[in-house]
Amino acid sequence: MSKILREHIEKIISLTDEEFEFVLSHFSQKRFLKHQFLIQEGDFVNNDFFILNGLLKASHRNEENKEHILQFATENSWITDPQAYNNQTIATLNIQCLEDGNSLFITLENREKLCNSLHKMESFFRKKATKEHILLQRRILCLISNNAKNRYEDLLKQYPSLIQRVPKTMIASYLGVSRETLSRLITN
Template sequence: MKQQLKQHIEKTIALSDREFDFVFSHFDQKSFLKHQFIIQEGNYAHNDYFLINGLVKSSHIGEEGKEHILQFGTENSWVSDPQAYHTHAKATLNIQCLEDTQTYLISFQEKEKLCADLTKMEKFFSKKTSLEQITLQRRILCLISNNAQNRYEDFLRQYPNLIQRIPKTMIASYLGVSRETLSRLSHA
């Protein structure tokens, strides 16, 4: 599993074995059970999580009590509440496990120390943040400019292996459609 994180980082920057051992010393490992929250709205989000395996959803509960799913996280992805993590404020997102999930986590303080001591990692985290912003921008543009059919097709392109792992009600929430509309879209 340690090798999985190394391979992920080395897609962006090169690390010697010694450098990676130093990087890895800043991470902790934590497992979560299905339905367990990694981050819960109203609590602090002290860590950024790299998913070794498992599946999570990142969501927000609106004033009317409706869940709005922002994204899904799968193996080799990072999850957190970025606003809460970087500003040390309380989380506005819920990150909940849809399957048993194993993670490596890094606290904000450890990340800051790591980047100060090994500037290559600052480049890695900067690139990671840029890619997350691009993904979020695409998601927002898809929601505001595409019809339901196009949003569904975009979901299938972005998450081709999740259609069997996620309940249809959650896919509908992600797409911003009713369960009935999703049923029509999937049969179109």
């Protein structure tokens, strides 16, 4: 499992075996079960999760208890409530497991220690954050600029296997459309 993390990190920076062992010593492992919450609104958030296998969603419920899905996290991706994690405050998002799986996670304290000790990792986390900001901007622009069909096509490009892994109601929530609209998109 550590090999998966190393390959992920080394897409951005290179590490010696000793450096990677040092990096790995700052992470812990967590298994999760389908339907389990890793983070719930109101929880204190201390961990950023790297998904080894499995599928999770980040969502928010509004006053009418309607769920809005912000993100899906599949293998080789990260998930947390970034505002709560980085500010060390309570969560405004729910992170729920949609499949059984495994993750490695790092606390903010360990991430800071790691970055102070190994500046390559500071570069890694900065570049990772930049990539996440770009993806978020793309998602927002897609939501406000594209019609439902284009949003659906963008989803298929970003998460090709997702349609087989989650209920259509979740896909509709992520796209910001009704279940009926999604059904029409799929059949066309």
